[in-house]
Amino acid sequence: MASQLGVGRTPRRKRLPACRPGLSELTPRLLPRLGDYWVTVYRxxxxxxxxxxxxxxFLYLTAMGIGLGSFVDDNAGPRALGGISYLAFIAPGLLATSAMQTAIGEMTYPVMGAFKWHRVYFSMAATPLRVADVVGGQLAFAVFRIFLTCAVFLGVLAGFGALDNPAGGVAALLVVVLLGAAHATPVMALTARMKSESGFALVYRLGLMPMFLFSGAFFPISQLPGAIGWLARVTPIWHGVELTRMLTLGDVHAWAAVGHLCYLVVLLLAGWYLSVTGFAKRLAQ
Structure with missing residues (x-):
């Protein structure tokens, strides 16, 4: 009788896609269904x-753009940076690094918590949602946070007089959102494969901090020694800083801009694939 009523049975887990999903399984289809959840999280x-x-x-621009900037401008002169002030040079770099920091912050502890502590991803996986929907919801929320953070940052830049090209500033906002997403997906994929949050110390110390310092935000990376300079050019943040600076200064080099964009898009897509496969494997455990 109990077996007929289903009493004592273990609920059947929904069959998840293989760790190498096809194109259809990489595409979110029920993403809007997660809207209420993420609105509640944001509230x-x-x-x-x-x-x-x-x-x-405000603190970054006051301390580095104005404080350090006045020292650089008085001693080196505008010619040292191609005829622009240090504030105008550093402002787009700070905007880009802000997107990177926000993205990494959103894809470390929050993602680990959804797997390990409150396990909300497992609840989502027990519904008709696909793994790609779960990944897409987390990414969409991170992109939303990146957009808000960078929009505020851009407004502060305008208040400091660091935006000579308002139209370029709007385009730069779109670029840094793409930059943030290009950082978010690989970090999300990494977090999905980590068993413990203790590894985040290495992510921040050996990943975030070196990229922040050697991104080209604070000085031209041509000043770095050969090997370190080439290593800096491989990082996504350097591509984002260069493209953002082109737009805010109104000095866009078409082929270089296309190269930077392609790099970020490829990284975003690769990170998306690795995130979906990582989530599928983790949720099947």
Whole structure:
């Protein structure tokens, strides 16, 4: 009788896609169904980031753009940076690195928590949602946070007079959102394969911090020694900084811009594939 009523049976787990999904399984189809969940998450968390969204760009630009910038301009002169002030040079770099930092922050502890602590991903996987929908929802929320953070940062830049080209500033906002997404997907894929949050210390110390310092945001990477300079050119943040600076200064080199864009798009797509496969494997355990 109990077996007929289903009492005591273990719920059957939904069959997840293989670790090498096809194209159809890489495409989210029910992504809008997650809208209510992520709106609720944002309503509960936005107060914790609203102050820092305004404060951090203000402090960075005051300390480095104006404080250090006045020292650089007085001693080296505008010719050292191609005829622009240090504030105008550093502003797009700070905007790009802000997108990178936000992306990595959104794809480390929050993703680990959804797997390990509150396990909301497993709840999602028990519904008609596909793995690509779960990944897409997390990425869409991260992109939303990146957009808001960088939009505020861009407004602060305008207030400091660091935007000579408003149209280029709007285009730069779109570029840094792409840059953030290009960082987000590989980090999300990495987090899906990590068993413990202890590895995040290495992500921040050996990943985020070196890319932040050697991104070209604070000085031209041509000043770096040969091997380190070439290594800096491989990082996605350098491509984002260069493209953002082109747009904010109104000095766009078409082929270089296309190369930077292609690099970021390829990285985004590769990270997406690795994220879906990583999520599928983790959720099947």
């Amino acid at each position: 509960r968390t936005w107060r914790g980031s609203v102050v820092t969204s305004f404060l951090m760009p």
